[in-house]
Amino acid sequence: MARPRTLTFADALQALRRGAPFALLVTAIAVVVSFLMTQRATPVYEAQAAVVASRAASSLGELDVVVPPPVDARVYQRAINEGAIVHDALLRLDGRERGVAEVTRFLEKVRVSIEVHDLSSVVSIAVRDANPQQAATYANAIAERLMEWDRERGREMLTASVNAIERAIQDIDLQIAAAVQAEDQINAQRLQTLSATRRESLVRELEVAQARSASTPVVGLLKSLSVAQPPVEPVAPRPVFNAFVAVLLGLLLGYGVQFGRWSLDDRVRTPGGLGDATGLPVLGRLLVPRRGLRLSEEAVGLLHAGLMGVLRREGTTVIGVASATAFDEKSGxxxxxxxxxxxxxxxxxxxxxxxxxxxxxxxxxxxRFAVPLLEAYLRDPNLQFEPLGFAIDSKRSFDALLPSGSGEALAGPLEGRLAALIERLGSVYDVVVLDVPPVLSGADALAAASVCHALALCVGAQTKREDARAAAMLVERSGPETAIALMTEPGHEGTPRRPAKVDVRAVARGKGAGRAGSAVASEPTPRAYARVKPR
Structure with a gap:
């Protein structure tokens, strides 16, 4: 059964190494683009003016002054960001009326920050512009207009007081006029008597308020802390910072694209992925030859070591070598x-x-060989046994049974015929290696797997997980005692550059060798050579 896919620290490191070339390429492109954009970008300068907001005195010696009511420092920040102060400041600079959209675009270059302390607050006004002198002019103009707006709040307080007194006097007069119009002389005289003192008091307060509004100076809560000066160095673009950001974005984009592609990729790719997909123990990774049929010594040693356990059993051991979907997955x-x-x-x-x-x-x-082929032995297991002898590198190696290559299917199931043939060969050979067709190609592979004591399932790195999982399930259901998985990849490492020259011999057996249990002669007869094609 397939195991759930888990991500380990080693898998993460392998993924980082695997994705490093593409990620570094994307990063290099990002850095180059950042450099070109930085070179072409217009320098931007930032000038900053600051005002301090503190509680002002209500008098200067014997001189009485008007002070606006204190407000939170964030009120000044909002007053600038709403745009009216900026509009008036720009209008005073060049006398040109600006619409709401233009003022809004200009506000994108203005940054207002506040610093709140125990006894005072600092309001900083920073303006960015391509012209350093213009940036300083804008910042000072906005700061000056903000201080003026603060003083206007004091004047508005005096005006509001005068207007309140005038409305009170007007209300008294309206009440008396209403009584006279109603020809209610008694009520009118009563109202005049009761309101005379109140009206006179209000008139005196009005005169005082008007006189104060006209003569009393207004002192705001804001005072200039620093005047903006034309900056010398631009604040943008910043080449080093932009390069750092480009590196980060390049790495994130490079790895992000690859991780996204890998998450959608359903191929096996790694031995760990093969084990997760099949649930079988994975012996490792084998490099199969692109040409020829010989594996490297390291690959053969790994395969041999993985099968040592099953080779220790008594009697003839049957080992199957199968692939999931294609013949080239188990080439050689x-x-x-x-x-x-x-x-x-x-x-x-x-x-x-x-x-x-x-x-x-x-x-x-x-x-070329006058010997029976595999189909003949499957049809008649008691046929005289004359296998082909293979010599590798001019040294006698093993015997082989090869099919005719006609492609004609055998009548009846293969499983019983193959089991009978292997039972007969038990007295002749220690190990029978079955080169099994791909598991998902037909029923012959499953029939062969059922007679194997051990089966090595070769799965290519580019095989889909679904196919590997299906092949493993079929192999396990067929019932070999031991099933292992191998991940194979085409490669040249350890493999010969040219196809191996295999000396194929037709081996004649001694008298009576055609029956089960008979003695087998060891002397081969005719010899022929053949080049082995890639598989």
Whole structure:
């Protein structure tokens, strides 16, 4: 059963290494683009003016002054951001009327910040512009207009007082006039008597308020703390900062694109991914030859070591080598395994079970040898046994049974015929290696898997997880005692540059060798050579 996919720290490191070339390429492009944009960008300068807001005195010696009511420092920040103060400041600078949209665009260059302390607050006004002198002029103009707006709040307080007194006097007069119009002389006289003192008091307060409004100076809460000066160095663009941001964005984009693509990729790719997909123990990664049929010594040693356990059993051991979907996933594995076992002292037979000729075969022209082929032994297990002898690098290695290559299907199930043939060979060979067709290509692979003691399922790195999972489930259901998985990739490492030259011999057996349990002669007879094609 397939295991759930888990991400380990090692997997994360491998993913980072795997994605590093593309991520570095994207990062380099991002840095180059950032550099070009920085070079072409117009320098931007920032000038800053500051005003301090504190509680002002209500008098200057014997001189009475008007002070606006204190407000939170954020009120000044909002007053600037709403745009009216900026509009008036720009209008005073050049006398040009600006609309709401233009003022809003200008506000994008203005930044207002506040610093609140125990006894005072600092309002900083920063303006950015391509012209450093203009940036300082704008910042000072806005600061001056803000201080003026604060003083206007004091004047508005005096005006509001005068207006309130005038409304009170007007209300008294309206009440008396209403009584006179109603010809209610008694009520009118009563109102005049009661309101005379109140009206006189209000009139005196009005005169005082008017006189104060006209003569009393207004002192605002804001005072200039620093005047904006034309800056010398631009604040933008910042090459070093932009390059740093480009590196971060390049790495994030490069790895992000690849991680997104990998998350949608359903291929096996790694031994860990193969184990997660199939649930089988994974022996490791094998590099199969792009040409020829020989694995490297390291690959053969890994395969041999993984099967040592099953080789220790008594009697003939049947080992199957299958692939999930394609023949090239197991190219050279069965032949190299048979050669390694033969060199280790095991009497070894290699059986190519591709009787329907779906794959390329070993490149051996079997019509050159006057010996029975695999189909003949499957039809009659008691046929006289005359296998082909394979010699690797001019050294006698193992025997083989090859199909005719006609592609004609056998009548009846393969499983029973194959089991009978292997039972007969039990007295002749220590190990029988079955080169099994791809599991998902037909029923022959499952029939072969059912007679195996161990089966190595070769899965290419580009195989879909779904196919690998399906092949593993079919193999497990077929019932081999041991099933392992191998991830294979095409490569040249450790493989010969040219196809191996294999000496294929038709081996004649001694008298009576055609029956089960008979003695087998060891002297081969005719010899022929053949180049082995890629598989």
């Amino acid at each position: 594995v069965a032949l190299s395994l048979a050669d390694a076992l033969a060199r280790s002292g095991y009497r070894t037979l290699l059986v190519d079970l591709d009787v329907r000729r779906l794959g390329p075969g070993y490149g051996v022209d079997v019509t």
